[in-house]
Amino acid sequence: MQPAYVTMLAAELANESSPAHIRNAAGLAVKNALTARDPTRLEEYAQRWLSLVPDAQADVKSKTFSTLSSPDARVGLVSAQVISSIAAIELPRGQWPDLISQLTAAMADLNNIRLRQAALQTIGFTCEIIVSGSGGGNGTCVCRCVERWLETGQCRVYAYWARG
Secondary structure, three states: OOHHHHHHHHHHHHOOOOOHHHHHHHHHHHHHHHOOOOHHHHHHHHHHHHHOOHHHHHHHHHHHHHHOOOOOHHHHHHHHHHHHHHHHHHHHHOOOOOHHHHHHHHHOOOOOHHHHHHHHHHHHHHHHHHHHHHHOOOEEEEEEEEEEOOOOOEEEEEEEEEEO
16 A cells, blocks of 8 residues: 555545535445454455554545545445454554544534534444454344533444344
C-alpha cells in the first residue's frame, strides 16, 4: 500500500464537494485494502497498513474520522467501515488507544445526529470485526452503549461474546 494512494483516497472520502458515489468508492477502496476474508491475506493487509509511515496513518484516520459527520449518511457509513477496519488492525496491537474516547465524544455531540449515528455504527462494526476475527465466526457480538449524557457526557461500551 502506497502512502500517496491511501491518503489520496482518504482525501476524496473527506471531500464534501465530490459526489457521494465517488466518496463512497474511495472509502470502500481504503476498506478493501485493509480487510480480507482469507486469514493469510488479512494479515498481509494488516502488515501493509502497519508499514505505512505514522504521518500517513494519522492523515487517513483524521480524514476518515472527520467524514463521520458528513451530511450524507451513506458516506458516514462508509467512513465507519473504514475506521472499524483500521481499528481491527490496531486495537489488538495496543494502537489507537484514544479511538473509543473519540467515538464516545462524537456520540455526545447533541447538535450533530449524523455524527452520533455514524460513531455508534463505528463502534458496532469495530466490535463485530474484532470478535468475529478472534472467534472464527462461531459467535455473535452484541455491542451496546450505555449512555450517561446528562451526568458525565460520556458513554461506556461493552462487548459481549455469546457462543452459538
